[in-house]
């Protein structure tokens with residue numbers, strides 16, 4: 001049970017991301033019944049008592065991070081197996097994912113949760129990769145973090161194996177998933193409609209799923225990209241660009257989150273701004289996958305049009321890590337290089353996407369995303385007693401450019417301490433690592449997925 005009250009006392013800095021974007025030096029936060037009840041200068045909260053007090057003199061506090069697109073499943077067991085000269089690993093990815101057993105998925109999910117939470121993530125969107133959510137429920141509960149789940153559906157042919165149903169069946173599955181999962185674990189489980197993409201789903205299916213999401217006051221997410229070839233294909237298929245097509249069939253709106261969204265042109269950005277649809281961009285996946293951020297990355301234009309952008313890590317074989325601090329870093333540096341303009345995507349914007357703007361993109365900003373009285377207490381405490389945090393004058397710059405998730409010291413979700421001075425207590429990590437390694441070996445053998453262990457000889 002979480003203590004009734006918790007005080008984070010005398011923090012070196014509190015980066016609130018509140019409406020005034022205050023950074024409070026020597027600040028304190030009082031948490032009662034899972035919510036922030038007071039936040040301000042330590043001196044002003046000197047008389048506030050709590051069941052537990054965390055001495056935060058050497059800590060920098062931020063809101064908990066959101067990960068807007070994060071496949072948590074098979075990939076942990078086979079992370080890093082694809083050599084760089086393979087090109088796209090997608091066909092292998094879906095084959096491996098479809099071959100996971102319930103027990104295997106539970107173990108890889110646990111590992112994903114450990115990595116997410118230890119890097120400061122308090123809420124993530126799994127875009128329908130989890131095949132056995134029932135088996136993972138206990139893990140979600142134990143880890144204590146917020147999980148956005150759904151049932152990945154398609155009703156059209158796809159170039160790789162995906163869950164394929166009739167249109168009616170896909171709608172029924174989604175409706176029953178939402179009924180079963182929305183609001184579980186004291187509201188920390190959110191259930192969304194999750195069609196895979198516009199290319200693998202009929203207009204009829206997308207329309208019906210949007211209606212279901214609207215009726216149940218929840219969201220819909222799908223994979224989305226544009227660019228010259230995608231625009232040409234889409235024009236030939238339905239007479240619209242990929243984004244305008246979604247608008248034309250009534251599928252865009254503030255409760256729709258488009259993942260990746262590379263290559264959108266100005267008219268498509270206008271369309272997103274007009275409809276209030278949001279995006280979840282995966283900057284490390286884009287860079288590692290050679291997706292051409294210079295040509296196709298439009299983050300600065302999306303932000304300029306006030307489209308809500310969340311950051312994501314995609315999967316442990318795309319970005320290869322689940323560290324949103326590194327995703328912030330990539331978001332803040334890749335446009336500066338791509339456009340040869342250091343003013344683009346400043347550190348503050350990167351932090352906003354991982355916190356408040358990300359929460360707005362995912363429809364949860366009433367609860368989390370900033371440190372304000374009345375919001376749920378989802379907080380990350382960074383340890384500044386580390387070389388990369390020296391010297392400390394500008395905490396936002398230090399966080400985005402110097403640090404990474406390894407300096408996450410303590411993580412609080414809903415007022416509960418889920419990482420306490422670098423330690424989580426919901427799983428035996430060495431035992432789990434050994435089990436996941438074993439799963440990876442078996443999974444590769446079972447699916448006939450073999451790659452040289454390294455391009456260099458292992459002797």
Ligand SMILES: [Zn+2]
Nearest residue numbers: 071127223314
């Ligand atoms: Zn994805």
